[in-house]
Amino acid sequence: ENYMNNIYKWCCENGSALTGHLVLEEGLHGQIIASGACMPHYEYMTVPGMDNLGRILNRIECEMQLSSVANQLGKKQILSETFAACGWNVNFEELLWIYEHQMVHGINYLCQHLEGYTLRGIRKRDYPATLFKQQPWWNDYRTFNDKVSRIGMLLAEGKIEHEILVLHSTDSAWANYDIKSAVYASQLCRDMVDVMNRLEKNQFQYHLGDATIMERHAKVENGKIIIGTQSYSVVVVPPADCLASNTVKLLKEFKSTGGLVIFAGRIPTMIDGKDTDEIIEFAKDCICSTQENFVDVIPTSLRKIKLDYNADRLENPILTAVRRFDEQKLTMYYLVNPCNVTHNFTATVKGKSATLFNTLTGEEEAVAFKLNGDDLFIESTIYGNGS
Secondary structure, X not given: OOOHHHHHHHXXXXXXXXXXXXXXXXXXXXXXXXXXXXXXXXXXOOEOEEEEEOXXXXXXXXXXXXXXXXXXXXXXXXXXXXXXXXXXXXXXXHHHHHHHHHHOOOOOEEEEOOOOOOOOHHXXXXXXXXXXXXXXXXXXXXXXXXXXXXXXXXXXXXXXXXXXXXXXXXXXXXXXXXXXXXXHHHHHHHHHHHHHHHHHOXXXXXXXXXXXXXXXXXXXXXXXXXXXXXXEOXXXXXXXXXXXHHHHHHHHHHHHOOOEEEEXXXXXXXXXXXXXXXXXXXXXXXXXXXXXXXXXHOOHHHOOOEEEEOOOOOOOOOEEEEEEEOOOXXXXXXXXXXXXXXXXXXXXXXXXXXXXXXXXXXXXXXXXXXXXXXXXXXXXXXXXXXX
């Protein structure tokens, strides 16, 4: 309220847009010491953003924190400052690998780090590479940018309907915080991310729910928790120690009107940092499962696309994003393979026909499919680090 919101209000009053990213966005301990929590800040950014450093894949909690709040509050552009510290010898395939992992998690607006007018002095070594005219491939770079821009536009314009909400573990990290609590906060975060991984590697679309955002924007209607523009029929509570009192109130109302609450592992024993048995008693009327098996109790009807392929889903997954375009009467399925293993797969979706969108040319191409009632089947191949 005192920092980000003041800047945001000034920008709104003066015809400017606020964007950027917070520092120490990943993990729970780092967020606490740097900004309290990341997700509440995104409400006060016109174009909320994050950072991705290095020639590595970003952590999914960083990406999903950002895209969840942006989707919930109707912010179309979701930015990532990306490619800093990738090194001078980074290639197009690696750049695509880094950014498609973000796009499949909802990021749609690429802020490239960086274009240096000159490499004089320290500039050559300042988080390279410079993605500008100094590169021998500069004249071909448009091909890459057009490709990711097409995908980003479709992700931004399509309608999002994720029916599963995973509660963020910020409250548990706060309740256990001290200056030496980084190890425990890391375990809390790993448990939350494990729950997220199991959902997306079984092709379930989900958002994260932040207690502060929920207190400001959530309500219960017709057996669903509604946060801004999004509504959820299932809430998953990852292994945690503490929930906010408003979150508990929402969960009870949600459950009483027909909503499905799943505790995936350890049940919280604190509300607002104070010990209580209230959540344990409430959980007796909910579904309590293990962290490993909770996806088995989620209705399969919530899976918008089903993928069958011969691989360990946790080690070598295919990730998916789904967008609806009601005016065109179509649904887009965006598949990303972040591993260097090629997958032969069968995709099952609801539909009557299918085409393949060529992101390099912007053209639709014919693709073979089979129909069985309302089910449509496509057999295809997705190459390592491809989409």
